[in-house]
């Protein structure tokens with residue numbers, strides 16, 4: 198069981214780090230992997246109520262790797278901590294499966310030193326759902342939830358829940374559109390709501406893009422019904438031809454009338 202989970206961890210590093218050349222390299226040279234193995238040991242001790250020993254093993258892990266994972270944190274399968282120096286994972290953090298963290302990430306409390314007694318044994322660190330990626334220096338603070346597949350940009354500070362699939366950057370973190378704007382348009386046009394977006398301005402723009410796309414669709418269908426062609430360009434050309442003919446006929450008619458008048 199333990200061996201299988203270690204094998205899965207190694208494969209996850211191979212899959213997610215383009216610099217990894219062999220499994221042996223990961224076992225020997227990856228501090229993120231070493232920290233994970235020591236975390237599994239410290240966590241087992243913690244769950245068996247060997248609190249001091251658990252903390253001590255976690256401290257050894259920190260000395261060796263520069264990665265601090267509290268033994269009380271709950272971590273799912275295939276976590277990859279790439280480079281890892283300066284990562285801090287607090288006591289009540291929860292991490293799902295297939296999560297990736299880079300160096301300098303903090304999963305911390307909002308104000309641990311204020312009224313610290315009242316915070317003992319209270320959830321004060323974030324929950325990261327499956328497939329989350331947190332870029333280097335990302336700070337995720339408080340008992341918030343980062344939804345499945347969400348991405349936090351390098352050096353972003355997140356203090357509010359993030360919806361699944363959102364990419365958030367900046368301080369405070371706000372949603373951004375992906376580079377592929379066409380895909381973003383389709384995303385909205387086919388009805389995926391923008392309410393998951395944490396930035397109200399971006400959410401409004403997304404809604405407007407959705408409405409424009411719906412209107413474009415409607416115009417296209419009307420043109421198709423009017424001119425009987427599925428091709429948008431052809432429909433446009435037909436429309437232009439029809440409009441020119443109409444103008445021409447009006448002109449001819451008015452000339453005829455004026456001719457008759459003169």
Ligand SMILES: CC(C)(COP(=O)(O)OP(=O)(O)OC[C@H]1O[C@@H](n2cnc3c(N)ncnc32)[C@H](O)[C@@H]1OP(=O)(O)O)[C@@H](O)C(=O)NCCC(=O)NCCS
Pocket residue numbers: 280299331332333348349350351352353364365366367373374375376377
């Ligand atoms: C957040 C991230 C995942 C977004 O990647 P992406 O989906 O390809 O997004 P894009 O590059 O299209 O960027 C979208 C917008 O966000 C901006 N942006 C991207 N990352 C940002 C960041 N960390 N901080 C501030 N703005 C950022 C881009 O400039 C772009 O803005 P624009 O639309 O005004 O041009 C990525 O930029 C990132 O920060 N990854 C972390 C990588 C890391 O930590 N590497 C360490 C390896 S050692």
